[in-house]
Amino acid sequence: IACFVMYLFAEFDDAANLLAANPDATTISIDEPVEIPKNQHSRLQEPGREEDDELLGTDDSDKTELLAGQKKSAPFWTFDYYQTFFDVDTYQVLDRIKGSVFPVPGKNFVRLYIRSNPDLYGPFWICATLVFTIAVSGNLSNFFIHLGKPTYRYVPEFRKVSIAATTIYAYAWLVPLALWGFLMWRNSKVMNIVSYSFLEIVCVYGYSLFIYIPTAILWIIPQRVVRWVLVVFSLCLSGSVLVMTFWPAVRDDNRRIAVATVATILLLHALLAVGCLAYFFDAPELDIPAPIIPAHNSTSKVVLEQ
Amino acid sequence: FPGLADVSISQDIPVEGEITVPVGSQSPDDDYSTLDEPVKDTIMRDLKAVGKKFVHVMYPRKSSALLRDWDLWGPLVLCVSLALMLQGGSADSKDDGGPQFAEVFVIIWFGAVVITLNSKLLGGTISFFQSLCVLGYCVMPLTVAMLVCRLVLLAGAGTASFIVRLIVVGAMFAWSTLASTAFLADSQPPNRKALVVYPIFLFYFVISWMILTFTPQ
Numbered sequence: 001i002a003c004f005v006m007y008l009f010a011e012f013d014d015a016a017n018l019l020a021a022n023p024d025a026t027t028i029s030i031d032e033p034v035e036i037p038k039n040q041h042s043r044l045q046e047p048g049r050e051e052d053d054e055l056l057g058t059d060d061s062d063k064t065e066l067l068a069g070q071k072k073s074a075p076f077w078t079f080d081y082y083q084t085f086f087d088v089d090t091y092q093v094l095d096r097i098k099g100s101v102f103p104v105p106g107k108n109f110v111r112l113y114i115r116s117n118p119d120l121y122g123p124f125w126i127c128a129t130l131v132f133t134i135a136v137s138g139n140l141s142n143f144f145i146h147l148g149k150p151t152y153r154y155v156p157e158f159r160k161v162s163i164a165a166t167t168i169y170a171y172a173w174l175v176p177l178a179l180w181g182f183l184m185w186r187n188s189k190v191m192n193i194v195s196y197s198f199l200e201i202v203c204v205y206g207y208s209l210f211i212y213i214p215t216a217i218l219w220i221i222p223q224r225v226v227r228w229v230l231v232v233f234s235l236c237l238s239g240s241v242l243v244m245t246f247w248p249a250v251r252d253d254n255r256r257i258a259v260a261t262v263a264t265i266l267l268l269h270a271l272l273a274v275g276c277l278a279y280f281f282d283a284p285e286l287d288i289p290a291p292i293i294p295a296h297n298s299t300s301k302v303v304l305e306q
Numbered sequence: 307f308p309g310l311a312d313v314s315i316s317q318d319i320p321v322e323g324e325i326t327v328p329v330g331s332q333s334p335d336d337d338y339s340t341l342d343e344p345v346k347d348t349i350m351r352d353l354k355a356v357g358k359k360f361v362h363v364m365y366p367r368k369s370s371a372l373l374r375d376w377d378l379w380g381p382l383v384l385c386v387s388l389a390l391m392l393q394g395g396s397a398d399s400k401d402d403g404g405p406q407f408a409e410v411f412v413i414i415w416f417g418a419v420v421i422t423l424n425s426k427l428l429g430g431t432i433s434f435f436q437s438l439c440v441l442g443y444c445v446m447p448l449t450v451a452m453l454v455c456r457l458v459l460l461a462g463a464g465t466a467s468f469i470v471r472l473i474v475v476g477a478m479f480a481w482s483t484l485a486s487t488a489f490l491a492d493s494q495p496p497n498r499k500a501l502v503v504y505p506i507f508l509f510y511f512v513i514s515w516m517i518l519t520f521t522p523q
Contacts, residue, residue: 079426086427121428125505132512139519156519158405190359 085120085199093122100207103241109207110200110245118199123206127172132210134168135161138280141220145284160280171272172209176201179246182261186253194249204245208238212273219277222284224244231273239266354457356380363443366485373436381442383412384449388513391452392520405516413516417509418442425494425502432493441506444486445513451478452517459522471518479514483507 044049074081139157146152180198187195194206215234219227242265250258342346389410405413422437427518430437455471487503494502 076310083427083429086424086429088501090500091497093501121424121501123507128505129508132508132515136515154519154521156404156516158409158516162409197493240416 026078044103085118087117088119088121092117093119096122096203096207097210100241102236103237103244105240105244108245108248109241110196113207114200114203118197118203120199120202120295123172123202123209126206126210126213127168130213130216130283131161131165131168133213134276134280135164136222137216141222142282144220145222145282164276164280166210167276171268172205173202175268179265183249185258187248188241189301190253196245196249204242207243208269211238212276215273216276219281224284227277227281231277235273237268239269242266242269333356352377352379358437360446363446363485366488373432373440376433376436376439377443379417380440381439381445382489384442384445385411388414388445388449388452390519391449391456392516404520410516413512414442414445417512421505421509424505425490428498428501429495430490430493431504432490437490440486440489443508443511444482444489447476447478447481447485448510448513450518451475451514452520455520456515456522459520463521474513477517479510486510489514 074084082090096113099109103109135157138160142157143154176198180196180201183195211234218230221227245263246265247258247262250261253261309447353388355377359377359380389407392404392410393407418438418441421441422434425432425437426434451474454474458467458470459476461467483503486506490506491499493501
């Protein structure tokens with residue numbers, strides 16, 4: 001029993017040393033009960049938020065990768081394995097959403113908010129909300145644009161929901177997959193300091209799509225200028241989150257490849273926004289108010305009568 | 307074994323006796339076995355259970371009986387009737403119309419499964435089928451709303467009818483969400499309640515949207 005107690009004290013000492021050396025890290029010992037990592041997460045959020053402008057930590061990523069590997073210790077066919085991806089509280093999800101909408105220049109979204117606890121809740125439900133928001137807003141916008149025309153009959157356009165779902169979920173999962181594969185490949189050639197796990201990339205992409213939800217609602221306004229201003233604005237915000245996340249991961253590489261990677265990321269993001277705007281929202285037509293051009297009105301009346 | 311040296315057992319003594327296990331409780335059969343009851347009793351028992359759950363949804367009170375004895379008959383009936391009522395009767399138009407029968411079915415059941423998985427993954431203690439049962443039964447106010455909408459649309463399809471439909475669907479949507487939240491919220495960890503309630507809100511919002519935008523041909 002004395003040996004066991006001494007062993008436990010040794011464990012505590014190690015944990016204390018690790019925490020003192022790097023307040024960033026989360027120490028998890030395998031034989032402790034599961035509740036302790038959660039407490040450590042919530043306790044370590046506070047120093048993490050005040051942690052300032054390091055975009056990357058040289059020893060941070062190693063420990064992060066190691067600990068990320070340690071956490072998912074259940075085999076992948078058990079339910080507990082997937083529960084580790086939903087280990088977030090309400091305030092954490094809200095914080096991550098806030099971080100994606102108000103990107104602070106110089107702070108890396110993954111380092112600051114995800115911190116080796118990537119979750120699948122945010123990406124999945126943000127994508128689901130975005131799908132339905134785009135479909136409903138597109139439907140409403142078309143209704144308001146064509147309202148009043150005698151030949152217009154309202155249709156709910158339910159097909160577009162499946163198209164929206166396919167597009168957005170494919171974007172939110174396949175692009176991170178491709179990006180992760182690309183980064184792994186470059187990592188094998190050039191020793192990058194920062195590398196992300198697949199789930200962290202999915203997380204960043206998922207949360208960066210959040211800004212499109214209010215944008216889609218505002219796209220109901222049938223003004224071309226307003227819509228394009230919104231596109232540019234939301235693209236800047238979510239694009240900057242992505243750029244600030246992925247620039248440290250590629251900047252040690254060949255200059256051209258780094259710039260090309262970041263440009264591709266931004267281009268795909270822009271393509272998604274513009275594509276959704278073009279497909280789901282009809283172009284607002286320029287309406288010529290009848291009283292202003294009476295001559296035009298009378299001639300059109302003559303044409304109709306014929 | 308010295309003491310047994312003089313014991314001899316004859317080879318031809320037959321072994322006989324009675325091999326019966328005394329029955330402990332002489333309880334009558336129909337306390338535990340429902341095999342012999344008339345079919346009407348069986349059906350009425352299930353119907354009464356379903357009816358009791360409908361009443362629970364109409365007046366949501368925290369009741370553990372509803373959660374314990376789950377059944378999926380009610381959700382099936384509600385889902386099928388809702389999907390049938392959402393058919394506009396326009397079999398010839400291949401254009402973007404309302405949702406097809408299969409689409410409504412898939413949305414309701416797949417949506418309920420996803421929400422249940424979500425709440426279990428977040429650490430909820432409710433069982434899979436209990437959650438499906440609650441989510442399915444809470445579609446009932448929206449089915450009533452659909453019925454009212456179809457009746458209102460029979461009278462006319464102008465702005466007034468739209469406003470009436472909007473109010474009815476909005477009220478039933480709020481009722482559904484509140485009813486299902488009342489049943490499901492207790493089984494969630496306290497700091498994740500909002501994370502579990504939001505998908506339920508989205509689910510009923512989508513169903514309400516389908517009901518509100520229903521336009522007969």
